[in-house]
Amino acid sequence: MKKNINHAEFSLAKRALTPIVPKVLLVDDDIELTELLGSYLERDGFGVHVAHNAQTGIDCALNGDFDIAVLDLMMPGDKSGFDALREIRSANALPLIMLTAKGDDVDRIIGLEGGADDYIAKPCTSRELVARIRAVLRRTNSSFAPVIPSDSIALNGLALCPPARSATFNGQDLKLTSTEFSLLLILAKNVGMVVDKATLSQGALGRHSSRYDRSIDVHISNIRRKLEVLSGGSVRIETIFGSGYQLLRR
Numbered sequence: 001m002k003k004n005i006n007h008a009e010f011s012l013a014k015r016a017l018t019p020i021v022p023k024v025l026l027v028d029d030d031i032e033l034t035e036l037l038g039s040y041l042e043r044d045g046f047g048v049h050v051a052h053n054a055q056t057g058i059d060c061a062l063n064g065d066f067d068i069a070v071l072d073l074m075m076p077g078d079k080s081g082f083d084a085l086r087e088i089r090s091a092n093a094l095p096l097i098m099l100t101a102k103g104d105d106v107d108r109i110i111g112l113e114g115g116a117d118d119y120i121a122k123p124c125t126s127r128e129l130v131a132r133i134r135a136v137l138r139r140t141n142s143s144f145a146p147v148i149p150s151d152s153i154a155l156n157g158l159a160l161c162p163p164a165r166s167a168t169f170n171g172q173d174l175k176l177t178s179t180e181f182s183l184l185l186i187l188a189k190n191v192g193m194v195v196d197k198a199t200l201s202q203g204a205l206g207r208h209s210s211r212y213d214r215s216i217d218v219h220i221s222n223i224r225r226k227l228e229v230l231s232g233g234s235v236r237i238e239t240i241f242g243s244g245y246q247l248l249r250r
Contacts, residue, residue, distance in 0.1 A: 022045075022137055023064075023067050023068075024047065024067065025060050025061055025064065025066040026038055026048055026050045026070050027081070028071075041133075046133070049066070058087050062087075062092065066094060067137060068096070068137060070099060071099065085098065089177070093177065095117050097136060099119070108215070112214075112215055113218055113221070117178055117179040155235070156235055166181075167181055177222075180223050182204035188247055193246065194243050194246045195244050195246070197244050201216055204219070235248075
């Protein structure tokens with residue numbers, strides 16, 4: 001007996017089996033570099049769109065359908081990569097990885113304080129870029145992430161919802177970047193305990209921290225500032241010098 005085909009179910013099943021192609025916005029004025037990195041990313045299964053100046057990058061990020069943006073901070077013209085970072089981050093939560101000159105710690109700190117999720121020092125290898133992009137996507141996009149528990153965490157008015165990657169305090173939205181959310185979630189899961197920087201870096205950034213890497217410190221500072229605005233100090237993250245950070249149970 002011939003079985004009737006439910007075309008709606010067949011269509012859904014077909015879409016479920018279709019590989020998801022992550023869409024990357026690459027913003028850099030170095031044409032040769034973007035061609036090289038873009039070709040490598042496409043061979044590795046990414047969809048790539050390139051912008052060669054800050055304003056075009058801003059327009060693409062705000063109006064396009066991208067999963068992540070890789071942004072060079074030092075670009076010529078009326079607007080720099082720093083301007084692009086600020087405008088994009090003020091408008092949406094698109095995951096952002098910034099490209100910085102190797103050893104330029106000031107640029108890295110400014111970029112992280114401006115809301116970038118991670119940074120890569122130039123010159124970078126294509127393999128490192130792919131690894132960093134995949135690490136950020138796993139943290140920020142449920143389509144590329146493993147299944148995580150749906151239980152929310154509630155603490156002194158602070159509420160974290162892992163599936164939605166949302167945070168609130170007494171019902172008010174705590175506007176965190178994805179990396180900031182990951183850090184706060186790790187601390188909340190270990191409330192009252194000290195979490196070392198190595199654990200925070202591996203869990204939130206997907207990489208080992210180097211000796212002089214201040215990324216975690218800057219992200220924690222951003223979280224503190226945002227928590228202070230809403231909680232008035234009722235939710236605190238304490239620095240344990242030489243060890244790491246601790247979310248206090250009060």
